[in-house]
Amino acid sequence: MSPMAFVYLAAVLFSIGAATVMLRRNAIIAFMGVELMLNAANLAFVAFARLHGTIDGQIMAFFVMVIAAAEVVVGLAIIIALFRARQTISLDEPAELKG
Amino acid sequence: MIELSWLLIAAPLLSAAVLIGLGRRADRWGHWLGVAASTVALVVGAGALIETLGREAHERAQNVHLFTFIPGGELTVEAGLAVDPLSLTFVMLITFVGTLIHVYSVAYMEHDARRRVFFAYLNLFIAAMLLLVLADSYLLLFIGWEGVGLASYLLIGFWNHKPEYATAANKAFIVNRVGDMGLILAMALMFAHFGSLSFSEVNAGAAAASPATLTAIGLALLLAATGKSAQFPLQSWLGDAMAGPTPVSALIHAATMVTAGVYLIVRSAAIFDGAPDARLAVAIIGAITLLMGAIIGTAKDDIKKALAASTMSQIGYMMLAAGLGPIGYGFAIFHLLTHGFFKAGMFLGAGSVMHAMQDQVDMRRFGALRGLMVITWATFGLGWLAILGVPPFSGFWSKDKIIEAAFVGEGWQPWVLGGAALLGAGITAFYMSRLFFMTFHGRRRWTEGQHPHESPWLMTAPMIVLAVGSAFLGWFLATGDRFTTWLEPVTGHAEHHDPVLAVPVIVTLTLVLVVLGAALAWWMYIHHDVAEEAPAPSIPVLAARNDLFQDSVNRALFERPGRHLTRTLVYADAAVVDGAVNANAAGISKLGEALRKTSTGNVRSYALLMFLGVVIVTAIALLGVR
């Protein structure tokens, strides 16, 4: 099986992650969708690295992981702060930008 | 002295500026400054006249260059004065009659608080009128044209605390404006075709231009002349202009401003030479107006309005003469000159009568003033005889020549024009005699408390001088064709043609009609008593009393459609233009409202929109690239 198959898999995972962000109301679940999207991109990078025979793709995936970790830290902190203020993490609740 | 001819304009203008600028401080001596300014103009004009008389005929047309008006490279406009026999004739008329009327006004306006302002306006008028006749280009003439219009407005509405007088001033100005459109149009056409507005270049260009162009220019100039000279169809303002003080009526609306139209036609002789149709139009307008004025004059009981109708009629004669071509120019100006004297004299006489009768103007309340105001009666009488055309007074020399010239030509023209002039002479005799008899003869029909007396010498002296002119000026200028020869450098030499009727026949017919007219007036107004209240009118008299319904016609033909047009345009502007703009704004508002709906505040719909954008951009970027 050529590594290109993994790229297709990455596309499928990416779209599932995107659907999660759009369709789920729980903030943490939506955030997990974002993580899934990042991972799909990582998979694509590694597959291309294998295809081209270099490790630059793996390095890039490594960097993405680091950034994703940092992002998770800050994002979850925000969710906690939001929860402390409103006692709920539903994404439908904060609608101050309406209008 | 010719080089100093700019003083003619500068002196009265400066005086006007001083009188307005100094304000009430100049109240005690301001009128004398006005008189002095006018006298200075008279002296300079006389000097220029003498100098010109001393030259040979071919040297008499001089140009005095003043300054460069608009230094614009290709479009450079020079300002200069044309000092030639035609303009000098007018200069003398304006300054001589003007100075006399200035002196008259010192006494006439004695009890008016704004006398100084009156003199400022009079001086302004003198300056503008002199600029008009001395200009060497149509542009400067136009400046003077507008200036006299302004002065006329200011003077007619001098007593503007009375709303009717202010309205009369507006009417005069507005009707004049319609005529001014004609002058502007003519100037535009001239500039387009000849590239310049100075008389010399226009005349040179007119020789080579097409008849269609010249006819268009000529008709536009005719429109301008009808506005300024109160000819049909723009004649409605002259009667109402009598709202101004009598010296104003004498100076502006008898002797000078209303003759500016005739001046314009004669000055533009070169244009009319190439446009015979326009020239015929001038003559026809003149004929119509002279009859119209005469008919209106027969039914007017207001002495000033009757004299105004008479002015309208006499200028009709001048226009008729000017429309006859080179043979008529000289006589038109001749009649203009003599008319200036006797009409101004009669207006001053009317002012004297009004002064005596405590500003009464209804002739039906005059009568038997002859014994109490002898000088007025005598001077007015001389003017009356002059306007009738009784020999040997001025009017006979000038008017008869016009009637003779009207009978020259072929086909229907001489009969119609000549017949109109002849008929007009008869009616003129009738209504002027009516005026004279009703005012000075018959029984006393005064209102309560009238004590008529002769006017002070400051008023009677000018009247006497003008009466002398009415009596002798015509004979003096006609002997040996002195006047027409004097004008020849400007008007050109006219071939002598014989009228279709023999000259003695014309003269006799004229005299017969005049005597008949005067006799009829005597019969109706001396032999029969004059009613103090105007009797119930028959239809022609009703029409004449209402100025031949000129105001109704104007209202129906112009004012009402104009008002409707304006209203429609305003509505269209508001509905269409403003509506389009407002609809535009409203549309954008609605668009904003619609777009506002995307701002739901909901995080997930934002995520959806963002993702939609990403998908679209990705699709375009990736699929669009081959």
Next chain:
Amino acid sequence: MIEPWLFWIIVVVTVVPALALLFARKPVHIAMAVVLVMVGLAVAYVSLEAPFLGVVQIVVYTGAVMMLFVFVLMLVGVDQRENLKETIRGQKWVGLALAIGVALLLAGVISRTAITAQDRPAPAAPEDIAAALFSRYVIVVEALAFVLITAAVGALVLTYVPRLKPRATQKELQAARIAAGADPVNKPMPGVYARHNALDAPALDPQGRPIEDSVSRVLEIRHQTKDGEEYRFAMQRMRRELGIEDGPIDDGRMGDGPDAPDRDGEGRA
């Protein structure tokens, strides 16, 4: 290059739990599903000759990031059940359509590429990765360090609750408690004294009645408590089984309970 069966196992292990993200209801289930996805991806990395990355995926993502998610889930409320009914009109269908659309789009683009796979993969041992990181990408590494520090500090700042009042001392806390009407005595420990110390049996008061406060509320909700009945007459039961007579100590006075027989007729003390 990859065995087909390995590939399909990886597909199943990643796609099926990923779908749980969309369809499951309890957040903890979803979190566990995502952990499974991460593990599957680690397997994929290793199969793609990226062993270092596979291990890092387990350590960082599965071990750190997902655990972080679970911790926050616990903090926020683990018993939140999400109502799957969609509140915004049309969101579900448009969202699904877009997701499927982008999948098809990407698939289409990918199908148009023509990259021939290399036979030999690049050496991807940790030494090689380190060599590349600290030679070619050293600036990025430094930047990433900066990012990590910022993220940590940011998290601290975001969750920092400033102390508005001085910390209450124990004396003040106790005074507040008494004022609110609490019992000045400590809550009794669970378990029947001197008989057992089981967490799930309530303590008995001097009258022998069970004290409800002594057992954890959680155990009560889960119906995992005992009433301690079997401990009350244990000695008697034991003697009965052994056939020994009731002793002087075993007269029921030391916590036999209110329903113990009144043998000597002197009433309960």
